[in-house]
Amino acid sequence: MLESAARLNLILASISVGAREGRCEPMLLSIVIPVYNEAGNLRLTLQALQSELCKVGCDTEIVFVNDGSTDESQGILSGLAAADSTIKVLNFSRNFGHQAAITAGLDFASGDAVVIMDADLQDPPEILADMVKLYQQGFDVVSAQRVSREGEGLFKRLTASAFYWIMQRAVDRRIVPEVGDFRLLSRAAVLALRRFREQHRFMRGLVAWLGLKEAILPFRRPPRAAGETKYTLFKMIRLAWTAVASFSALPLRLSIAAGVALSLAGFGYFLFALYAALVLGRVVPGWTSLVFLQCLFSGVTLLALGLIGDYVARIYEEIKNRPLYVVSEILNAGQPTPAAVGAVVLTPRQAELPTDEVRRRISAKNNR
Ligand code: UDP
Numbered sequence: 001m002l003e004s005a006a007r008l009n010l011i012l013a014s015i016s017v018g019a020r021e022g023r024c025e026p027m028l029l030s031i032v033i034p035v036y037n038e039a040g041n042l043r044l045t046l047q048a049l050q051s052e053l054c055k056v057g058c059d060t061e062i063v064f065v066n067d068g069s070t071d072e073s074q075g076i077l078s079g080l081a082a083a084d085s086t087i088k089v090l091n092f093s094r095n096f097g098h099q100a101a102i103t104a105g106l107d108f109a110s111g112d113a114v115v116i117m118d119a120d121l122q123d124p125p126e127i128l129a130d131m132v133k134l135y136q137q138g139f140d141v142v143s144a145q146r147v148s149r150e151g152e153g154l155f156k157r158l159t160a161s162a163f164y165w166i167m168q169r170a171v172d173r174r175i176v177p178e179v180g181d182f183r184l185l186s187r188a189a190v191l192a193l194r195r196f197r198e199q200h201r202f203m204r205g206l207v208a209w210l211g212l213k214e215a216i217l218p219f220r221r222p223p224r225a226a227g228e229t230k231y232t233l234f235k236m237i238r239l240a241w242t243a244v245a246s247f248s249a250l251p252l253r254l255s256i257a258a259g260v261a262l263s264l265a266g267f268g269y270f271l272f273a274l275y276a277a278l279v280l281g282r283v284v285p286g287w288t289s290l291v292f293l294q295c296l297f298s299g300v301t302l303l304a305l306g307l308i309g310d311y312v313a314r315i316y317e318e319i320k321n322r323p324l325y326v327v328s329e330i331l332n333a334g335q336p337t338p339a340a341v342g343a344v345v346l347t348p349r350q351a352e353l354p355t356d357e358v359r360r361r362i363s364a365k366n367n368r
Pocket residue numbers: 033034035036037038067095096097098101117118119120122228229230231
């Protein structure tokens with residue numbers, strides 16, 4: 001890993017945009033960690049994290065969001081929460097996905113600044129202190145950028161490069177390559193992000209969309225401490241498609257462009273057929289070309305229909321306005337923030353409990 005001071009200088013020198021006025025230290029730093037079957041990593045991650053958090057020099061809390069793990073993660077997290085009241089745990093009723101878990105963490109984090117990081121030590125806690133320094137200089141978003149990926153094969157690297165290439169072109173030019181969800185967000189950024197309650201979520205796109213002052217902090221990404229990646233190729237493709245479809249109608253427009261190009265080609269071919277029949281006087285049976293054209297055009301038509309269908313399905317899902325996640329248990333956390341609309345929290349809400357006044361009246365009536 002680069003020397004921390006040198007790295008910070010490098011970044012500060014490379015940041016072209018001016019940040020807002022400097023801030024004093026965050027009074028409370030929240031760390032949000034989504035967890036899906038990470039039993040082998042949780043204690044290691046917590047240990048590494050806590051030894052770095054001591055150096056940051058402010059109050060801290062950790063919010064673990066257990067995204068419906070089926071291994072021992074839930075039991076381990078309950079034990080950790082019982083031993084330390086600064087560890088909040090949210091247990092989802094089932095697996096709602098990484099992006100929903102991050103959303104819940106942001107909803108329940110109380111910090112002046114919030115860092116999102118993975119549970120597998122691929123996001124090294126050693127750079128937290130640098131992130132906080134940049135936050136103190138006034139940046140609302142401090143994004144960690146992977147300058148190398150250790151333990152990842154050529155295929156993963158190639159698909160990751162393709163992913164960022166597409167994201168920059170189809171989602172938002174402000175999306176920085178090799179920046180994942182490991183980032184620090186100021187309270188202002190968190191409050192802004194809580195306003196987004198869309199079903200198909202791509203947090204990186206939402207952060208870029210906000211357009212807040214962003215600093216980039218390079219780091220070397222180590223391999224997973226234990227276990228396997230939960231992002232299979234299928235999940236990566238699904239996330240990429242969610243990102244593209246929720247930020248851009250470009251694919252629909254591309255299908256229009258393809259339709260126009262193919263129709264023109266078809267019209268050209270029709271003119272040629274006419275010329276061959278009327279001028280050259282020889283009509284070739286042309287079975288092969290007919291079949292070819294038939295296949296091509298029906299393929300393109302079906303593709304365009306499928307694209308439209310996908311967008312319609314997404315509109316349908318948004319209109320249903322279902323909750324983004326269901327929390328079945330909360331440990332060490334108070335009531336959910338009022339911002340956690342679009343979520344189900346199966347614990348008594350303060351608002352639903354009888355107020356002191358109502359309680360007094362009931363007990364006075366009973367004693368009469
Ligand atoms: N994760 C999650 N829900 C999921 C998949 C993953 O909460 O459905 C968590 C996982 O436990 C980890 C983080 O999201 O803390 C990133 O996942 P992973 O490390 O598998 O992704 P990769 O780093 O390989 O891209």
